[in-house]
Amino acid sequence: MKIRDFRQVxxxxxxxxxxxxxxxxxxxxxxxxxxxxxxxxxxxxxxxHSHDWEHEVFVLAGEGEVxxxxxxTPIKANRVVFVAPNEMHQFVNSGFGVLRFICCIPRVx
Amino acid sequence: MKIRDFRQVxxxxxxxxxxxxxxxxxxxxxxxxxxxxxxxxxxxxxxxHSHDWEHEVFVLAGEGEVxxxxxxTPIKANRVVFVAPNEMHQFVNSGFGVLRFICCIPRVx
Numbered sequence: 098m099k100i101r102d103f104r105q106v107x108x109x110x111x112x113x114x115x116x117x118x119x120x121x122x123x124x125x126x127x128x129x130x131x132x133x134x135x136x137x138x139x140x141x142x143x144x145x146h147s148h149d150w151e152h153e154v155f156v157l158a159g160e161g162e163v164x165x166x167x168x169x170t171p172i173k174a175n176r177v178v179f180v181a182p183n184e185m186h187q188f189v190n191s192g193f194g195v196l197r198f199i200c201c202i203p204r205v206x
Numbered sequence: 207m208k209i210r211d212f213r214q215v216x217x218x219x220x221x222x223x224x225x226x227x228x229x230x231x232x233x234x235x236x237x238x239x240x241x242x243x244x245x246x247x248x249x250x251x252x253x254x255h256s257h258d259w260e261h262e263v264f265v266l267a268g269e270g271e272v273x274x275x276x277x278x279t280p281i282k283a284n285r286v287v288f289v290a291p292n293e294m295h296q297f298v299n300s301g302f303g304v305l306r307f308i309c310c311i312p313r314v315x
Contacts, residue, residue: 098272098274098276098279098287098288098289098290098293098295099286099287099288100272100279100281100285100286100287100288101285101286102284102285102286103264103284103285103286104284106286120264120286121262121286121288125288126260126288126290127260127262127288128260128291129238129239129260129312130238130239130262130310130312132262132264132286132310134264151235151236151237151238153230153236153239153241153310155212155229155241155243155264155308157266163207163209165207167207170207170209172209175211175212175213176209176210176211176212177208177209177210177211177212177215177229177230177241178207178208178209179207179208179209179230179234179235179236180207181207181235182237184207186207199264199308201239201241201262201310203238203239
């Protein structure tokens, strides 16, 4: 068993304004999927992109929008987002504080 | 894409004092793993047990303890817990409010 505060995990910059912590990963012995915590700064966004794996997202803090091919949907704490494989998506921080969310993905190594 | 507040998902009682919402599941199209939100009432606990799949946990609210074969460790918001396959574990609410946590598991149907 491994127990820690997510802030103890090394933060790495994915791109300007977007950071990522790999809070549970194969390094911890996780065999099937990975838990990550993203922080998006106000005015920043994750890329508009797709890939052949899914996202399972839980919003922890902040306010923003999820963009899909169907348009934009507001998100804030307690919102759950399922992004299917190969679906275009983007997370936008349109608020004044950090947009923080958990994003789990299958193990892809 | 599916977006909703986790509280919109039907809550079911796992056992007295312990409820569960299946917030992302195969019904949503999730191919590999499942996101669940547990709520444990003050004084209640999940069972002391093990199984051959892992847990990836993020604590959202409340205070409690995780019990393993090595003893008890305090948990509260922002703590991440990885429970390996076949590891004995139990989540105990030792606080005054609801202990709420995300618990992801591989798809086991």
